[in-house]
Structures are given as structure tokens and as C-alpha cells.
Amino acid sequence: MFIDGEWVKSNKTLPVVNPTTGATMATVPAATASDVDRAAQAARKAFDEGPWKTTTAQDRGKLLFKLAEAIRQNADDLAKTDTQNMGKPIVEAEFDVNDAANCFEYYGGLATKIHGQTLTVPDNAVSMVMREPVGVVGQIIPWNYPLLMSAWKLGPAMAAGCTSVLKPAEQSPLSALKLAKLMEQVGFPKGVVNIVTGDGPEAGAAMVVHPQIDKIAFTGGTEAGKHIIKNSADTMKRLTMELGGKNPNLVFADADFNAAVDGALFGAFANQGEVCSAGSRLLVEESIYAKFVKELAERGKRVKIGDPMKRETKMGPLVSKEHRERVLSYIAIGKKEAKLVLGGGAPTDGELAKGWFVEPTIFVDVAENARIMREEIFGPVLAVAPFKNEADAIRMANDTPYGLAAGVWTRDVMKGLRVMKEIRAGIQWLNTYHPTYNEAPWGGYKQSGFGRELGLFGIEAYLEVKQLNINLREEPIAWY
Ligand code: NAI
Ligand code: MG
Numbered sequence: 001m002f003i004d005g006e007w008v009k010s011n012k013t014l015p016v017v018n019p020t021t022g023a024t025m026a027t028v029p030a031a032t033a034s035d036v037d038r039a040a041q042a043a044r045k046a047f048d049e050g051p052w053k054t055t056t057a058q059d060r061g062k063l064l065f066k067l068a069e070a071i072r073q074n075a076d077d078l079a080k081t082d083t084q085n086m087g088k089p090i091v092e093a094e095f096d097v098n099d100a101a102n103c104f105e106y107y108g109g110l111a112t113k114i115h116g117q118t119l120t121v122p123d124n125a126v127s128m129v130m131r132e133p134v135g136v137v138g139q140i141i142p143w144n145y146p147l148l149m150s151a152w153k154l155g156p157a158m159a160a161g162c163t164s165v166l167k168p169a170e171q172s173p174l175s176a177l178k179l180a181k182l183m184e185q186v187g188f189p190k191g192v193v194n195i196v197t198g199d200g201p202e203a204g205a206a207m208v209v210h211p212q213i214d215k216i217a218f219t220g221g222t223e224a225g226k227h228i229i230k231n232s233a234d235t236m237k238r239l240t241m242e243l244g245g246k247n248p249n250l251v252f253a254d255a256d257f258n259a260a261v262d263g264a265l266f267g268a269f270a271n272q273g274e275v276c277s278a279g280s281r282l283l284v285e286e287s288i289y290a291k292f293v294k295e296l297a298e299r300g301k302r303v304k305i306g307d308p309m310k311r312e313t314k315m316g317p318l319v320s321k322e323h324r325e326r327v328l329s330y331i332a333i334g335k336k337e338a339k340l341v342l343g344g345g346a347p348t349d350g351e352l353a354k355g356w357f358v359e360p361t362i363f364v365d366v367a368e369n370a371r372i373m374r375e376e377i378f379g380p381v382l383a384v385a386p387f388k389n390e391a392d393a394i395r396m397a398n399d400t401p402y403g404l405a406a407g408v409w410t411r412d413v414m415k416g417l418r419v420m421k422e423i424r425a426g427i428q429w430l431n432t433y434h435p436t437y438n439e440a441p442w443g444g445y446k447q448s449g450f451g452r453e454l455g456l457f458g459i460e461a462y463l464e465v466k467q468l469n470i471n472l473r474e475e476p477i478a479w480y
Contacts, residue, residue: 003039008029037206046163248423250408265360268280338372360380363384403446
């Protein structure tokens with residue numbers, strides 16, 4: 001792992017498993033609390049004393065542009081690394097790599113556009129607002145978008161002038177380490193970015209309580225998120241929480257039928273459904289429901305499951321054996337709760353038997369209180385139910401403790417916008433599902449978390465606000 005500009009080991013290791021074959025493809029250090037401490041001290045020093053403290057915004061921006069360029073030059077290797085490490089189809093991994101480079105470029109441009117304000121106040125004084133970097137940030141990321149989540153975290157933090165200790169997920173640490181190599185290569189000074197590989201309970205937990213870390217930016221499950229919020233209280237960390245979802249995708253009868261069927265499948269099954277914003281709750285207007293679910297099950301057969309390194313593959317294995325067991329246990333629950341129309345198991349034939357594959361699975365006529373309708377499964381499992389009318393659709397969409405994303409399909413844009421205004425979720429799409437823009441704020445309502453990443457909101461999350469008041473009157477205030 002990468003601490004204070006050096007490649008170091010720990011006294012324990014973690015195996016890294018290729019989920020397509022079940023074989024160990026690498027081992028990485030399992031960071032302990034003392035490794036985390038070294039990383040945090042290095043980041044602290046780079047922030048408090050330099051070299052990052054004295055690196056100009058312009059130079060920070062230039063480094064981010066160089067990093068984006070290096071990512072593009074190594075795109076094939078980075079895409080292959082994520083695919084082999086966590087199972088996403090190679091074509092999707094290539095999108096992620098391109099997106100990661102774009103993200104660093106977006107924030108490279110923003111580094112020089114951080115500015116304050118001058119306020120008019122009722123006094124002979126000037127009041128100013130300055131924005132300053134939050135300090136040392138601990139960034140904890142999940143395994144579903146390993147490289148892209150590194151970019152979403154490091155891009156704004158570096159642009160803002162923060163230093164970082166970043167911990168990739170224990171299942172998928174390899175692309176973050178390769179990114180650190182590229183950062184070293186393009187000239188990021190030592191200590192500015194430290195990558196610690198390790199698990200949540202030991203390495204992640206040590207970051208959350210570390211007194212030298214000012215902020216935790218977390219993306220992952222809601223349960224881990226709640227632990228982090230509680231454990232970070234004693235050191236009063238700033239927090240950004242990007243957590244789970246059970247996102248409604250609403251199809252009205254007047255939608256473009258073909259586009260909506262496509263969008264429903266893509267929303268549910270892209271990246272094996274291992275997406276916080278997956279459209280895992282599909283709600284379809286009653287009058288087209290029967291026809292829609294028939295077509296959905298039919299077209300769902302086209303989702304090609306297989307070796308994610310093959311370009312024709314549209315669904316790879318799940319990230320791990322443990323995660324597959326969790327997803328299969330939800331499918332078993334679903335079989336008792338609803339009607340199965342596609343998939344419903346793990347493929348047992350040939351090469352697929354070796355990896356952690358789960359078939360694309362669709363349940364229909366799912367009751368509103370069914371567990372598969374309410375709980376995040378984080379796999380290729382879609383729950384479908386009908387709704388009666390606009391009011392019913394809105395009520396059902398909001399009937400969840402989560403509030404991350406939502407989709408709406410209708411040709412009536414006024415109705416679409418009305419519905420979107422009523423849905424309490426931070427990311428919404430009309431007549432599409434999943435496109436994510438570096439320019440637009442990403443994050444959730446309710447138990448999907450708080451704070452926003454990406455766009456201008458994303459850099460604000462790495463800045464403190466300071467007010468400076470300058471008296472312009474020479475005479476004393478003569479109070480005493
Ligand atoms: P997780 O949320 O436990 O792990 C995500 C990251 O947090 C990893 O880097 C992990 O090492 C770290 N972590 C875990 N516990 C921690 C703790 N107590 N303190 C500090 N860091 C900690 O996700 P996991 O266990 O892989 O999956 C469990 C469920 O969480 C999934 O089935 C899924 O429902 C959800 N999930 C949601 C994600 C999202 O993007 N919303 C991403 C990954 C999982
Ligand atoms: Mg966990």
C-alpha cells in the first residue's frame with residue numbers, strides 16, 4: 001500500500017479474489033490501526049506544513065489534468081483490473097475509466113475557481129468569507145465502482161487542497177493502488193494521497209476515530225454508514241454519507257413502451273445490479289402492467305451472463321461468495337413472497353459454475369410490504385408491482401426509508417415533472433435511467449445519506465467556510 005510516498009507492507013495480508021474464477025489473483029496488506037496512523041500523520045504533515053499547503057491551486061489543477069491523461073494512457077489496464085477484481089463487464093469498466101478521467105479533469109478545472117465573498121454589513125467594516133480546505137480527509141469506498149469511486153473522492157479533495165487517506169474496499173483494492181502509482185508518476189508530492197488497503201472493522205474503523213483526520217467521506221451500505229456516524233462523533237468529524245437505496249422506477253401507460261422496457265432492465269441489471277442507485281423497484285401503471293411484465297421477462301432473457309472479460313457479456317459475477325449468498329437468500333425469500341418470471345438461481349453450467357454468478361431475476365406482483373420490495377438486495381433482482389394512478393405512484397415511490405434515486409417514464413413532461421417534484425430522492429431521471437454527470441450533485445435524502453458529491457456541491461463538501469471581519473474605524477469602541 002502507499003503511505004507517505006512509499007510502497008509498504010503490513011504484518012498481515014488480505015487475499016484478493018477474482019469472482020469469475022474464485023481464484024486468488026493477488027494479496028495486499030491488511031492495514032492495522034498503526035498503519036492507518038502512519039498514513040494519517042503523513043497526510044497531516046503534508047497538509048499542515050507542506051508540500052500540499054504550499055502547492056498553488058493552479059498547480060493542483062495541473063496535476064489533476066496530468067492524472068486524467070495518465071488514466072487515459074492506462075485505460076485498458078485499469079478497466080481490466082476492475083473487471084478481474086470485482087466482476088463488472090469489461091465494456092462497463094471502460095466507461096468507468098473514462099468517467100474517472102473526466103472527473104479528475106472536471107475538478108482540475110475547478111481548483112482555480114474556488115472563491116469567497118465580500119459582504120455588506122451594518123457597520124464601518126468589511127466582512128469577508130474565505131473558503132479553505134477541510135484538512136485531512138479519510139475516504140472509504142465500496143467495491144462496486146472501485147476506480148470511479150476513487151475519482152469521485154480524490155478529485156474534489158485534491159482540487160480543494162485537502163490531503164487524503166483513502167481506503168478501497170477489501171474486495172477490490174487493486175485499481176486504487178494503480179491509481180496511486182499514476183499519482184506518484186505525474187508528481188503528486190508525498191503524503192498528499194495515502195492508500196491503505198484493509199477491511200472495515202479494523203482499517204476503516206481506525207480512520208473513523210483518528211484524531212488527525214478531519215472528515216470522513218463514505219460510500220457504502222447504510223448499516224456501515226450508521227456505525228461510522230456514531231463512531232465519528234467523539235472527534236466531531238465532518239461527514240459525507242452516500243449510502244444505499246431501494247429506488248423506484250415508475251412507468252406510466254403513456255411512456256414509450258420499448259424505451260421503458262429497456263430502461264427498466266438496464267436500471268435493474270447494469271453492473272449486476274450492484275449499484276446504489278439501481279432501479280430495483282419497478283412500478284408500472286395498471287393498464288399496461290400485464291403487457292409490460294410479459295415483455296420484460298421476455299427481453300430479460302437477452303441479458304447475457306458470462307465471463308466479464310468478453311465484450312459481449314452484459315452481466316458478470318457478483319463480487320464475492322458471501323455477497324452471492326446474501327443475494328440468493330433474498331431470492332429464496334422472494335420465491336415465498338411473489339411470482340418469479342425470470343432467473344431465480346445461480347447458473348450451474350460449465351465455466352459459470354466456478355464464479356459467483358446469479359441469474360438476472362425478476363419477481364412480479366410483489367406486495368408493498370414484501371421484504372424484496374423494501375430491502376436493498378444489491379444484486380440482479382428486480383421487484384415489480386402495479387400502480388393505479390399518479391397519486392398512487394407517488395405514494396408508493398415514497399414508501400421507503402431510502403431516498404437516493406428514482407426514474408419516471410412518461411411522454412407527458414408536465415406529469416413527469418410533477419411526479420419528480422413529489423418524490424423525495426436526490427437523483428432522478430425522466431425517460432432514462434442511470435446516466436451520471438460529473439457536473440451534477442450526487443447524493444440521497446432520508447436514510448440514503450447526506451451531503452453531495454460531484455459538481456460544485458461536491459467541492460463544497462471539502463471546504464470550510466471562514467468569516468473575516470475587518471474594522472475600518474480608527475477610534476476605540478469606548479464600551480468601558
Ligand atoms: P460496506 O458498506 O460494509 O463496505 C463499504 C466500505 O466500508 C468498505 O471499504 C468497507 O471496508 C468499509 N467499512 C465497512 N464497515 C466499516 C466500519 N465499521 N467502519 C469503517 N469502514 C467500514 O459494504 P459490504 O459489507 O461490502 O456490503 C453490505 C451491503 O451494503 C451490500 O449488500 C449492499 O446492500 C450495501 N452496499 C451499498 C453500497 C452503495 O454504494 N450504496 C456499496 C457497497 C455495499
Ligand atoms: Mg460490511
